[in-house]
Amino acid sequence: MKKNIVILATGGTISGNASCETDMLTYKSAVLTVDSLIDSMPYIQNLAHVTGEEIAQIDSCDMNTEIWLKLANRINELLRSDKIDGVVVTHGTDTMEETAYFLNLVIKSEKPVVIVGAMRPANAISADGPMNLYNAVALASSQEASGRGVLVTLNDTINCSREVTKTNTALQDTFKSPDLGYLGYIQDGSSHFYRFPTRKHTTQTEFDITGLSELPQVEIIYSYVNSGLTLINSVVMAGVQGIVYAGLGNGGIPEFIKAELVKCARNGIVITRSSRTGSGIVTRNGAVDDDACGFVSADSLNPQKARVLLMLALTKTQNCTEIQRMFWEY
Numbered sequence: 557m558k559k560n561i562v563i564l565a566t567g568g569t570i571s572g573n574a575s576c577e578t579d580m581l582t583y584k585s586a587v588l589t590v591d592s593l594i595d596s597m598p599y600i601q602n603l604a605h606v607t608g609e610e611i612a613q614i615d616s617c618d619m620n621t622e623i624w625l626k627l628a629n630r631i632n633e634l635l636r637s638d639k640i641d642g643v644v645v646t647h648g649t650d651t652m653e654e655t656a657y658f659l660n661l662v663i664k665s666e667k668p669v670v671i672v673g674a675m676r677p678a679n680a681i682s683a684d685g686p687m688n689l690y691n692a693v694a695l696a697s698s699q700e701a702s703g704r705g706v707l708v709t710l711n712d713t714i715n716c717s718r719e720v721t722k723t724n725t726a727l728q729d730t731f732k733s734p735d736l737g738y739l740g741y742i743q744d745g746s747s748h749f750y751r752f753p754t755r756k757h758t759t760q761t762e763f764d765i766t767g768l769s770e771l772p773q774v775e776i777i778y779s780y781v782n783s784g785l786t787l788i789n790s791v792v793m794a795g796v797q798g799i800v801y802a803g804l805g806n807g808g809i810p811e812f813i814k815a816e817l818v819k820c821a822r823n824g825i826v827i828t829r830s831s832r833t834g835s836g837i838v839t840r841n842g843a844v845d846d847d848a849c850g851f852v853s854a855d856s857l858n859p860q861k862a863r864v865l866l867m868l869a870l871t872k873t874q875n876c877t878e879i880q881r882m883f884w885e886y
């Protein structure tokens with residue numbers, strides 16, 4: 557029997573419209589409605605019974621936590637119903653990895669949730685959106701996608717939302733899971749998996765967004781030669797609850813900045829060390845003595861994903877030992 561799949565649209569290039577077929581740069585994102593996307597692809601109804609809803613109509617540069625909460629609550633509500641078998645979220649690619657990891661931590665269902673986007677607007681020559689959306693519906697309808705957390709597909713690949721990142725500004729082959737690789741591929745409407753995500757996700761997490769109307773404020777500070785204290789001072793003045801420091805190499809921090817961050821930690825701001833390198837583990841008590849400084853290490857999460865986990869962690873606790881455990885579990 558055909559599965560029932562709901563497409564929740566948020567905008568992005570997949571629903572973008574260019575002034576002409578050769579315009580790959582100055583087109584407008586988020587123009588087409590979800591119904592027109594579905595109607596333009598009658599063959600997806602061969603894969604599943606597909607319906608659509610609009611959650612937002614934005615370029616993903618404008619994604620925010622209010623829309624995240626609305627989207628996650630709607631997915632949880634849909635997947636509680638016996639009549640719905642899976643959800644596909646259409647999304648711009650620029651912040652897709654953050655939304656995917658957020659959903660991976662707060663969706664309370666084993667049913668497939670797949671995020672998809674495109675690098676070329678819908679009416680461009682060789683637009684990638686239709687094939688990506690076809691694959692996403694196929695993946696969301698497949699038994700193998702259950703229990704693997706929120707998945708990201710573009711360019712025939714299946715990615716783990718914890719690990720995937722956008723690596724190129726324009727190529728269709730932009731989504732990669734550095735060092736760790738894809739979970740699998742999609743070919744001819746069939747999903748081929750080769751591994752499971754090992755970190756806890758969806759039904760296994762302790763995060764519950766029921767009743768939340770906002771998330772704690774966490775900012776990212778990027779490291780570079782001659783960086784100063786201006787940014788740290790301004791986020792502290794703004795009253796942040798957490799800072800992710802995108803450190804050098806294995807999460808290294810210049811001495812005078814570290815001294816300032818130690819002061820922040822003593823004042824109750826949770827400091828998490830991540831890395832600007834793009835892959836690898838930030839080792840606890842490695843480049844920095846986290847025990848002595850009162851810091852948390854972000855394990856292998858990139859700075860933008862470390863921020864997502866830290867925001868959710870702060871909805872539960874401000875205890876650094878507990879938050880460090882979460883960074884190792886999720």
Ligand SMILES: NC(=O)C[C@H](N)C(=O)O
Binds near residue numbers: 648
């Ligand atoms: N390819 C894309 O979807 C990029 C677009 N700026 C977005 O993130 O909405």
